[in-house]
Amino acid sequence: MSEVPVDPxxxxxxVLAKADSTMMQLTQAVTALEKEEQPRVVKIGVSSSATVDLLNIYLRKHGLLNGARIDLVAGNYDDPIGDIDLFTQAGVEQIVLLPFFDNLLPSFEAQLVNLDPSIIDAKEAELRQRYRMVFDKARAVPAIYLGTFHRMGSPADVAGQDAVALVLARFNAALRDEAAAYANIRVIDTEDIVRTVGQGAAFDTRFYFRSKAPYSGAFMNELARRIAAAARGFGAHFYKVLALDCDNTLWGGVIGEDLLNGIKLGPYDYPGNIFWRMQQEFAALERQGILLALVTKNNPADIEEVLRKHPDMVLKESxxxxxxxxxxxxxSNLRALAQELNVGLDSIVFVDDSSFECEAVRQQLPMVKTVQVPGTLSDYPRVVAEIKSLFLAGGIAADSKGKTEQYRQRAGAEELKAQFATQEEYLASLELKVELTRNARASAARISELSQKSNQFNLTTTRYSVADIEQMMSGDTHAVYSLVVSDKxxxxxLTGVAVMRYEGKAAIVENFLMSCRVIGRGIETGIWPRIVADAMQRGCTELRAEYIPSAKNAQVADFYGSLGMPAHEETSEGVRRYTIAAADFAAPPNPWxxxxxVE
Known part of the structure; x- marks a missing residue:
């Protein structure tokens, strides 16, 4: 019998996925994979007040696990202000900042209890000023991952321990306070990493005292994993939907066999208290704007009974x-779910307790993120924490909250549609209102988020950071239009964005994107007369636009043609370029x- 060839x-x-791979194995695997072409290349700068060379291999590892090659630029020791200049010149897209508590002064933790309070006050003021300058200089960098301070060791006496804890909390609050003013900063809780890895396993004091390199491989691996999560897999994913099984996922037991009073669910007794807690976590995700769905093999009446009648059911039908x-x-159900919500399968995280069901989804729908409820139930909270990280670690705009209600409104509109003979009558009945705003600075975070997650109705699939949006809004060469849609x-x-660039007499549509939830109502064409009128007021006489194909935006390939713009060029890659005299532009009327x- 011939051996099956091994796929290198x-x-x-x-090797990268294994927790117990040696450093040599990791290095060899990373080197081999980096020789292949990766879908994405991400350049990251690392600035620290400790020696963190070991982070290099782990960031590259987690990049490759997410289909990205990470090119690293190392900063100088304890020079974050100078590092920003270095990173800017190198063209980094993301920055990791790792201040180290014990290095704020020599052996800061050990001598802290003996320091005059005025010295600590001065150090805090210096810390605030320093990082305020760093954050301001790095305002244009799309993403910054800021590590918090953590304790290196634990003082033996209680008074000393309290002193370190108080100052540590105070300095972390100062860091977070300064970071809060910048939308491109994501805080990485390194104290929690120490707790997760374990105090003894997180550090290697031998190398700390020799070369200011305090961290173990275990700490660096977990740090890199969390950075990858905060970076949404370095651009690999943007999850929107959490699809949940029910039996032994939302409650213990099988509703069809154990009946309503027999399933395990409640705040006090094991194992029901674990499922009750997990439902609290899922409900919190829904309040943050994540869509929750049930995908379960069960009788509908049984599930409805639990949702409506079980006294300890946290998740409500609404x-x-x-x-x-x-x-x-x-x-099949996940495919139908994606179609009904008009989202990609790669936007879905699926949770089930069955190995059979999980493997079926992994084999048939590898683009769905599949998570199995652990066999050891006490591990379930840790797994759900990782699920939450998939959705929330990259940040979420305020406008994303209430998303369930917005999708429910869309479903109501679809139900109404069947009652009318023509599309125009139906659209008129919706009482559609669109507020078009130019340079809505307060909405920069939501505009950036929409650019990151919209794929189907996205003419160029250009991704913008909050800093990108703010810069374009503040300058004279661009205008960013956003639209807020409502109906009965x-x-x-905020469900649509048009980015305009002005070059001489030409007004160029740099990108136009919309949420699929509001497509097909005429909104996508109705906003353009106003945008073109603005361009003409600036003295522009020509309107240009282009469509750049992606794996998901084929549905808008001829969008500009539908606006009456003639295509003057189409490349071998499928890029279409359009030009029309501004005075000749006439989009289809949408009287409904x-x-x-709003200017």
Whole structure:
């Protein structure tokens, strides 16, 4: 019997995924994979007041696990202000900042209890001023990952321990306070990493005292993993939907066999208290704007009974956007779920207790992130914490909250649609209102988020950071238009963005994108007369636009053609370029939309 040939790439990725791989194995696997072409290359600068050379291999590891090659630029020791200049010249896209508490003064923890309070006050003031300068200089960098301070050791006496804890909390509060003013900063809780890894396993004091290199490989691996999560897999994912099984996932037991009073769910007794706590976590995700769905093999009446009648059921029917409760296979139900919500399968995280169901989804829908409820139930909270990280670590804009209600409004509109003979009659009945705003600075975070997550109706798939948006809004060469859509069912929120660039007499559509939730109502064409009128007031006589194809935006390939713009060029890669005299532009009329313009 002949041996099955080993796939070198799969073997190398398996080494990276293993928790017990040696440093030599990691290095060899990373080196081998980096010789291959990766979908994305991300340049990251690392600035620290400790020696963190070991972070290099672990960031590269977690980059490769997410399909990205990480190119690292190392800063100088304890020089974050100078490092920003270095990183800017190198063209980094992301920065890791790792201040180290014990290095604020020589052996700061050990001598802290003996220091005059005025010295500590001065050190805090210096810390604030220093990092305020760092954050301001790095304002244009798309993403910064800031590590918090943590304790290196534990003083033996209680008084000393209290003194360190108080100052540590105070300095961390100062860091967070300064960072809060900058939308591009994500805080990484290194104290929690120490707790997760364990105090003894997180540090190697031998190398700390010899070369100011305090961290172990275990600490660096977990730090790199959390940075990758905060970076959404370095651009690999943007999850929107959490699809949940029910039996032994939301409660203990099987509702069809154990019945309503027999399933395990409640705040006090094991194992029901674990499931009750997990439902609290899922409900919190829904309040943050994550869509919750049920995908379960069960009788619909049984699930409805639990949702409506179980006294300890945390998740309510109003928080579940879609229920796929039937006896169909899970991959088919997930496909139907994605189609119903008009999201990509790669936007879904699926949770199930069954090895069979999880493996079926992994095999048939590898783009879905599949998570199995652990066999050891006490590990479930840790797994759910990792699930929350997938959704929230990269940050979430305020406008994303209430997303379940917005999708429910869309469903109501679709139900109404069936009652009208023509599309125009239906659209007129919706009482559509659009508020078009130019350079809405207060919405920069939501505009950036929409650019990161919109794929289908996205003409160039250009991604913008908050700093990018703020810079374009502040300058004379760009204008950023955003639109807020509402109808008789409620507000859909900020759901569209048009980025204009002005070069001489030409007004260029740098990108136009919309949430799929509001497509097909004429909004996508109705805003352009106002935008073109603004361009003409600036003295522009020509309107240009282009469509750049991606794996997901084929549906908008001829969008500019539908606006009456002739295509003058199409490249072999499928890029289409359009040009029209501004005076000749005439988008289709949409009398059913009430348009308000805010400058």
């Amino acid at each position: 790439r799969a073997a190398a990725l398996a 928080q579940i956007i879609v229920k796929k409760v039937n006896w169909e296979d899970k991959p 069912f409620g507000s859909a929120g 939309i009430e348009m308000t313009y």
